[in-house]
Amino acid sequence: MDSVGPQLRHAGLNLEDDPRESRHQVESDVFGFWIFLMSDAVIFALLFALYGTMLGARAGGPGPADEFKIGSAFVETLILLTSSFTFGMTSLCLKRDHKPQRLTLWLALTLLLGLAFLGMEIHDFVTMVSHGATASRSAFLSGFFVLVGVHGLHVTFGSLWILVMVAQVATLGRDAKVKINLIRLSLFWHFLDVIWVAIFSVVYLQGLIVPGGGS
Amino acid sequence: MTGPTITGFLLGSLSWGALPFVRAWREPNISEIIGAGAGSIVVIGAVVTIALITWLQAWEYLWTQWFTSLDHKKIGIMYIVIALVMLSRALIEAVLIRSQQAAAINGPGFVEPGHFAQLFSTHGSIMIFFMAMPFLTGMVNYVVPLQIGARDMAFPYLNSVGLWLTAGGSGLMMASLVVGEFSTGGWSGYPPYTELNFSGGPGPDYWIWAITLASIGSTTAGINIACTIYKFRAPGMTFLRMPLFCWTAVCTAILMIFAMPPLTVATALLAADRYLGTHFFTDDLGGNMMNYVNLFWLFGHPEVYIVVLPSFGVYSEVVSAFSSKELYGYKSLVIATMAIGVLSFTVWLHHFFTMGQSADINAVFGIATMAIAIPTGVKIYDWIFTMFRGEVRFTPPMVLSLAFMVTFVLGGFTGVILATPPLNYMVHNTLFVVAHFHNMLIPGTLYGLLAGYMYWFPKAFGFRLNERLGWISAGCWITGFYLAFFPLYVLGASGMARRTHEVFDPAFRPWLYVALFGAFVLFTALVTLFVQLFVSIRDRHANMVAVGDPWDARGLEWSVAAPPPEWNFAVIPQVESRDAFYWRKRNREAYKPVDHYQDIELPKPSACGVIVGLSAAACGFGLVWRIWWLVALFGAVVVATVIIRSFLRDVTRTIPAAEVEAFDRRWLAQAHYAKPVSRQREMSRRNEGLAEWTA
Numbered sequence: 014m015d016s017v018g019p020q021l022r023h024a025g026l027n028l029e030d031d032p033r034e035s036r037h038q039v040e041s042d043v044f045g046f047w048i049f050l051m052s053d054a055v056i057f058a059l060l061f062a063l064y065g066t067m068l069g070a071r072a073g074g075p076g077p078a079d080e081f082k083i084g085s086a087f088v089e090t091l092i093l094l095t096s097s098f099t100f101g102m103t104s105l106c107l108k109r110d111h112k113p114q115r116l117t118l119w120l121a122l123t124l125l126l127g128l129a130f131l132g133m134e135i136h137d138f139v140t141m142v143s144h145g146a147t148a149s150r151s152a153f154l155s156g157f158f159v160l161v162g163v164h165g166l167h168v169t170f171g172s173l174w175i176l177v178m179v180a181q182v183a184t185l186g187r188d189a190k191v192k193i194n195l196i197r198l199s200l201f202w203h204f205l206d207v208i209w210v211a212i213f214s215v216v217y218l219q220g221l222i223v224p225g226g227g228s
Numbered sequence: 229m230t231g232p233t234i235t236g237f238l239l240g241s242l243s244w245g246a247l248p249f250v251r252a253w254r255e256p257n258i259s260e261i262i263g264a265g266a267g268s269i270v271v272i273g274a275v276v277t278i279a280l281i282t283w284l285q286a287w288e289y290l291w292t293q294w295f296t297s298l299d300h301k302k303i304g305i306m307y308i309v310i311a312l313v314m315l316s317r318a319l320i321e322a323v324l325i326r327s328q329q330a331a332a333i334n335g336p337g338f339v340e341p342g343h344f345a346q347l348f349s350t351h352g353s354i355m356i357f358f359m360a361m362p363f364l365t366g367m368v369n370y371v372v373p374l375q376i377g378a379r380d381m382a383f384p385y386l387n388s389v390g391l392w393l394t395a396g397g398s399g400l401m402m403a404s405l406v407v408g409e410f411s412t413g414g415w416s417g418y419p420p421y422t423e424l425n426f427s428g429g430p431g432p433d434y435w436i437w438a439i440t441l442a443s444i445g446s447t448t449a450g451i452n453i454a455c456t457i458y459k460f461r462a463p464g465m466t467f468l469r470m471p472l473f474c475w476t477a478v479c480t481a482i483l484m485i486f487a488m489p490p491l492t493v494a495t496a497l498l499a500a501d502r503y504l505g506t507h508f509f510t511d512d513l514g515g516n517m518m519n520y521v522n523l524f525w526l527f528g529h530p531e532v533y534i535v536v537l538p539s540f541g542v543y544s545e546v547v548s549a550f551s552s553k554e555l556y557g558y559k560s561l562v563i564a565t566m567a568i569g570v571l572s573f574t575v576w577l578h579h580f581f582t583m584g585q586s587a588d589i590n591a592v593f594g595i596a597t598m599a600i601a602i603p604t605g606v607k608i609y610d611w612i613f614t615m616f617r618g619e620v621r622f623t624p625p626m627v628l629s630l631a632f633m634v635t636f637v638l639g640g641f642t643g644v645i646l647a648t649p650p651l652n653y654m655v656h657n658t659l660f661v662v663a664h665f666h667n668m669l670i671p672g673t674l675y676g677l678l679a680g681y682m683y684w685f686p687k688a689f690g691f692r693l694n695e696r697l698g699w700i701s702a703g704c705w706i707t708g709f710y711l712a713f714f715p716l717y718v719l720g721a722s723g724m725a726r727r728t729h730e731v732f733d734p735a736f737r738p739w740l741y742v743a744l745f746g747a748f749v750l751f752t753a754l755v756t757l758f759v760q761l762f763v764s765i766r767d768r769h770a771n772m773v774a775v776g777d778p779w780d781a782r783g784l785e786w787s788v789a790a791p792p793p794e795w796n797f798a799v800i801p802q803v804e805s806r807d808a809f810y811w812r813k814r815n816r817e818a819y820k821p822v823d824h825y826q827d828i829e830l831p832k833p834s835a836c837g838v839i840v841g842l843s844a845a846a847c848g849f850g851l852v853w854r855i856w857w858l859v860a861l862f863g864a865v866v867v868a869t870v871i872i873r874s875f876l877r878d879v880t881r882t883i884p885a886a887e888v889e890a891f892d893r894r895w896l897a898q899a900h901y902a903k904p905v906s907r908q909r910e911m912s913r914r915n916e917g918l919a920e921w922t923a
Contacts (some may be wrong), residue, residue: 041382041459048451048485055489059526062499063508063519070514072507149505152514159500159508177871194874224811 321445514819539676
């Protein structure tokens with residue numbers, strides 16, 4: 014593990030036994046996914062910008078202070094951060110531990126946390142809708158539901174992906190492609206975590222510190 | 229009561245009135261009959277194509293060799309086929325637009341206002357998203373791996389998905405002619421006009437979903453192209469040894485990666501407004517249409533460079549090859565390309581100077597816009613100096629390149645006029661703007677793509693295109709452009725608004741007639757292009773260039789057979805310099821057998837791309853007509869296909885070394901027995917694809 018060879022370029026990946034070509038393939042596959050994440054990050058950046066411009070556009074409807082529950086958002090943050098940790102453990106298992114059970118266990122735990130996050134988020138949304146704070150009430154709420162909802166959709170997609178990977182580890186073992194896909198999934202999952210930290214700060218904390226949401 | 233509910237469930241908001249034939253029957257006027265005629269052309273065209281393929285028993289061949297192929301060359305060719313089909317439709321629409329305006333001087337003309345609005349909306353949407361984008365993506369797909377010494381793109385399967393998403397989007401555009409109607413909101417689809425309140429029909433939905441499929445397809449293409457160029461260059465092919473076309477391709481790819489998301493966000497949020505009742509761009513409850521305008525042009529301006537830069541790459545290749553000179557100022561061209569890429573993100577606001585920003589903001593964006601003229605000017609000088617004292621041959625691609633240089637500079641001048649906010653206010657929303665952007669995009673994109681098509685055609689198919697018809701076509705494209713669009717400068721400066729259905733100033737008449745004549749000349753250019761293709765296929769045996777280097781050209785793509793084998797290179801070449809193949813020829817090192825052939829691994833054909841693309845289109849159709857079971861069904865098919873594909877492991881096949889060797893030796897024997905052709909005679913039948921190198 015002290016040698017600095019191509020097999021160490023991607024933390025969490027053991028490809029020492031594989032031929033050079035597949036290492037090259039890993040490099041481009043993971044690189045391509047980074048590019049995709051950049052593109053996805055642009056989407057979130059734009060949604061954040063839109064949310065910012067719409068913060069004041071409440072049309073007499075409820076604002077952040079009326080509807081956001083910082084406690085619930087805080088718990089959701091903790092859950093998602095923990096799920097990043099458990100995915101980190103998955104990556105370590107991928108690299109160090111050759112027994113498939115533990116890897117699957119960490120993956121399953123990550124999935125569970127992802128689902129718990131989604132459950133809480135949906136509960137928050139339903140509560141808001143029951144107050145009449147729906148996406149069609151005002152531009153501000155449209156911006157809120159789409160920004161947070163698109164992140165939620167990503168988490169849903171990530172959860173489905175975890176499920177697929179659990180099935181792949183079970184049926185295909187840990188061949189190079191499964192490993193590459195797990196690396197990409199880990200990038201995706203951590204990326205969602207980073208986006209959530211931004212949502213927590215920009216949407217929830219900002220809503221808290223400015224009484225009535227400012228403007 | 230169950231009857232209507234079941235039909236409602238099965239067919240959503242579809243009804244008989246959605247069919248243009250029924251509308252023409254109910255209200256037989258010339259506008260509806262044109263609509264029904266266009267619908268019939270689509271239906272008859274589809275039926276004839278299917279019948280022809282069945283009659284030729286070509287289904288299996290097409291399915292196994294083309295549709296499911298993951299070979300970057302075949303995917304590239306299919307992209308260009310889509311582009312040419314869509315070019316034909318959009319150009320016919322352009323002729324109709326010009327005819328209407330020429331006929332509607334102090335009268336209603338022959339097309340109804342709503343129909344006219346559909347014509348200019350589809351014309352613009354198709355020319356950008358389904359002509360320029362597939363054309364350039366196809367060309368990059370075909371050429372770049374060959375130029376950098378790679379066997380395929382980085383992600384062959386994703387490549388196929390992107391192709392079929394584009395095909396699906398084109399299908400939706402075509403479906404809008406037969407079922408329902410298209411948006412009347414222009415190619416930019418500005419809300420609040422395109423919101424439900426003002427455009428309740430399926431039109432804007434067709435626009436939204438067709439564009440969304442195309443923009444997702446382009447994002448995947450961008451990722452693929454960038455990754456291929458970054459990671460799959462042959463050994464020794466450093467960045468500064470790449471042909472300039474690769475530089476423009478990588479720059480376009482970067483722009484696609486960053487500029488397509490704003491479009492996806494804009495169309496998705498407009499869809500949210502229309503389907504979910506949100507208020508992003510509505511005119512009530514806090515909606516703000518300026519957000520849409522900013523998002524759209526945040527995409528829209530880089531898009532201009534997405535479609536222009538690959539053509540700049542083509543010109544660089546063509547001018548250098550047909551002047552038999554090294555590209556002048558290679559590094560300055562690289563820097564200029566990247567500078568344009570960066571600047572393209574800093575000017576989007578010049579598309580709406582009149583929409584309420586302060587004068588200071590307008591000034592900043594106006595100056596940034598003018599700054600783009602600097603790197604572009606550098607390029608023009610570089611191409612001119614490349615030709616200087618070169619052995620210039622006026623082949624059709626070269627004629628198009630020369631016409632580009634002159635015409636594009638003229639368009640650039642009017643661009644500087646438009647970049648000046650006070651002047652921009654004067655000609656805002658007039659035909660002056662229409663004249664300007666056609667003046668940039670026809671030479672800047674279309675001429676380049678056509679030049680590339682004629683330049684690389686012999687490489688892709690093994691025979692030259694008929695030059696005589698090439699010149700006629702190029703001549704028509706050039707004169708047609710001047711006749712059709714220079715009158716629009718006059719009309720625009722005189723105050724004629726764009727997208728006008730009726731004209732009330734008789735003084736405009738002569739200019740409109742000239743423009744109409746120009747449109748017919750452009751149509752002739754298109755017909756000639758197809759005649760050229762037909763004649764060239766008919767006479768192909770006399771014009772074979774199987775050895776693969778008909779123009780004594782420079783890049784690695786010319787160092788292999790024409791058409792190239794599926795694996796491109798028998799062994800991955802080692803690159804020592806820029807213009808590697810040119811110098812290899814001069815050093816008598818080209819056409820040498822390889823010491824040791826090896827097995828080559830290539831991707832197997834896959835139906836997944838076809839299924840994903842077409843299912844996504846079916847999903848889009850369901851969304852347009854609110855047929856929810858269709859949406860759910862085909863949405864599930866897309867997800868399931870992607871998941872199932874991820875479980876497959878037997879996705880590559882191996883070409884045995886013996887097969888590679890047999891092909892390579894046969895080709896080398898051809899090269900050995902071929903008679904070299906001099907540059908002066910390269911347009912004659914003596915050209916077998918082996919250049920007489922004289923240096």
